[in-house]
Amino acid sequence: MSHRIVLASSKGGSGKTTTALNLSVALAERGHNTIVVDLDPQGAIGLFLAKEDSDWGGLAEVMIAGTPPAEVLQSTSLPTLRILPRGRIDPVDICEYELQLHRGEILSKTLDEIEDGVDYVVLDTPSGLGPVTRAALAVSRFALLPLQAEPVAFRTMSQILRVIDHVQQHENPSLQLLGILPTMVRLDNDPSLNVMSAVWSGFGGVLDTVVPRADVFTEASEIGIPLSFLGGRTRPEARRFTLLSDEIEARINQMTGVEDDNEHRRLV
Amino acid sequence: MTTNTVGSSDVEIARALSRRLSGLEPGSEPNIAGESPYLQFAPSPPEETPAGELTEAPNDDPLNDLTRWDEFLAWSLNKVRSSAAFAVDPQGFVIGSSGNVPEDGFEGTGAELSYVMSQADVMNPEMGGLRSIALEFANRRLSGFRSEVAGGEGFVVAFIDAEEFDDATRTQIARQLEHSFSVLL
Numbered sequence: 001m002s003h004r005i006v007l008a009s010s011k012g013g014s015g016k017t018t019t020a021l022n023l024s025v026a027l028a029e030r031g032h033n034t035i036v037v038d039l040d041p042q043g044a045i046g047l048f049l050a051k052e053d054s055d056w057g058g059l060a061e062v063m064i065a066g067t068p069p070a071e072v073l074q075s076t077s078l079p080t081l082r083i084l085p086r087g088r089i090d091p092v093d094i095c096e097y098e099l100q101l102h103r104g105e106i107l108s109k110t111l112d113e114i115e116d117g118v119d120y121v122v123l124d125t126p127s128g129l130g131p132v133t134r135a136a137l138a139v140s141r142f143a144l145l146p147l148q149a150e151p152v153a154f155r156t157m158s159q160i161l162r163v164i165d166h167v168q169q170h171e172n173p174s175l176q177l178l179g180i181l182p183t184m185v186r187l188d189n190d191p192s193l194n195v196m197s198a199v200w201s202g203f204g205g206v207l208d209t210v211v212p213r214a215d216v217f218t219e220a221s222e223i224g225i226p227l228s229f230l231g232g233r234t235r236p237e238a239r240r241f242t243l244l245s246d247e248i249e250a251r252i253n254q255m256t257g258v259e260d261d262n263e264h265r266r267l268v
Numbered sequence: 269m270t271t272n273t274v275g276s277s278d279v280e281i282a283r284a285l286s287r288r289l290s291g292l293e294p295g296s297e298p299n300i301a302g303e304s305p306y307l308q309f310a311p312s313p314p315e316e317t318p319a320g321e322l323t324e325a326p327n328d329d330p331l332n333d334l335t336r337w338d339e340f341l342a343w344s345l346n347k348v349r350s351s352a353a354f355a356v357d358p359q360g361f362v363i364g365s366s367g368n369v370p371e372d373g374f375e376g377t378g379a380e381l382s383y384v385m386s387q388a389d390v391m392n393p394e395m396g397g398l399r400s401i402a403l404e405f406a407n408r409r410l411s412g413f414r415s416e417v418a419g420g421e422g423f424v425v426a427f428i429d430a431e432e433f434d435d436a437t438r439t440q441i442a443r444q445l446e447h448s449f450s451v452l453l
Contacts (some may be wrong), residue, residue: 104346105367137353138368158278161285168289169409170429171351171368175290202283205290 002035002115003252004140005122007180010159012127014146015183018217020124022238025226025244027082032119034080035073037111039101039136040126041094050224051085060087062110063100069110072150084114102131108139129163135169142178142252147199149185149192149210154199176255178248180206184213189267207251209244212237298385323365331447337364340448341425350430356382364452365377367428374426381412381426395396397422400438415442 007016019042024036038045038058046056055062056074061067074083089097101107115121123140127134137143143164147153161177168175182202186192192213199206214237220227253260278336287293294314334340341353345367352367354374362375381401400413412426425441427433 100346103349105342109342155276155278158281158285161282161289164289165285173370179287179290181284198279202287204283204287204292206286 002118002121002178003142003165003256004111004115005120005142005144005248006125006133006136006140007123007144007146008125008133008137008160008164009127009146009148009153010129010156010163011148011153014127014153015181015211016127016146016219017048017124018221019144019146019181019183019211019241019244021045021048022123022226022228022241022245023248024081024120025078025228026241027120027122027248028076028166029228029242030245030249031080032116032245032249033080034120034122034251035084035114037084037121038086039095039107039132040086040124041089041091041132042126043089044221045083045124046085047119048221050221052062054088056083056085058085058087059101059110060089062087063097063106070216071114073114084110098131102135106233107135107219111139119243129159134163134167137164137175139173140172141256142176144178144248145180146183146211147180147195149182149195149199151191151195155202177205178251178255181244182206182210183201186213203204207242207244209247211240275331280417331444334444335450335451337452338366340445340452341365341366343444344425344427347437347441348427348430348433350427352428354378354426356424356426358382358423363423377410378426381410383422385424387416413438415445417446425447 007020009016011154020036024034026253028034036045043051043053043056043175046053057067057072059069061072062069069084072084072087072202074085110124111121123136140163145157145160145164147157150224164175164177180199182196182199184192185196187196196210216227216230216235216237220230223230227235230238250260274309275282284293300392330342334343337355341355341364344353350367352369352374354365354369354377355363356378360379362373362378384403385398385401388401396415400411402411403409409429410426411430412424414422414424416422426447445450
């Protein structure tokens, strides 16, 4: 059974899509069979990769035309990474898309059909706590919360945590908080540093990995590629996602009772 | 850290929830003083229909070829916004379920629901047999209706945490059940 990880936040611009894509790439580059699912009605994953709005079939084709999910999975240049795009949804039908995704079992059935032999399914969601986010939380095992290190985003943390708590108690008892991922961190900026101080000093589940604010993210999205695919030297920000994938894997192993067989070694 | 952020109740709630959800403080509820500050939406009222009459579902709604109870219930979940659905036979046995089904299933709930409905049947014989029920518990809502199929046996289709659904939806589900009943496994 695959590990389903949903990226969620109540506030927009927290780095969900950036994290979903770059984390998925990092997991795939480590050899894990990974699918990233674009649930965002905007089709954020496709937009990040500079695709046209109607380039890719995807979940919409499954929902509307009954297309088998396997037929709309997009391969990538990484053999271990595939994308389930949003599909060709008319923007005027987004309301209906959200309602249908939340209602019934289409998302659960779609994931069941594509995750045979898959290690990780990473679900990108739209900002907010609406039907799509709720549908994703209801079918996932782990919630990863990007937290933009700035005051307004910090003040919204209670909202997403309350929803996760509610879903865990009433809809999906297997849902767990995988971690809070600080993003766009600027330790040379007082408001950002103040948020990090508050988060580090009292919150539970805060990941060791942080993602700094950096121009390289815009550079990568302008070209339409993940960070680790940028030419030239390996960017330190790309290494952050390698670290993140390592930390995620270790956390999931710990939470699912998988023993760590990494024993002490002797040097001499 | 400015006083606008430090010590705010939202941040305190977030801190407590994050610690509980991450297992640092298992089982403790965030200490929220006083009543919840949030308003709750009431379920949307159903469209009014004359008492005793069922609204006819559109005749051109196609019937589906469903062969399993879980298929039928999954289809029902597409009609009624709820977290789970189950079906109970006239003897009180749960014969299928779909959606967010708890680990121990709905067997106990189904048996008790069947008993409760049979008790309601005899409350006042002049009012006729019970057709539908909606129960609100502290943590969940349970609603359901009886559908008479072959031989007049009353099967109950029940939903957990369903939003209000109207007679047309109920008729549509009953119609599908009647169409599929003879082949459902």
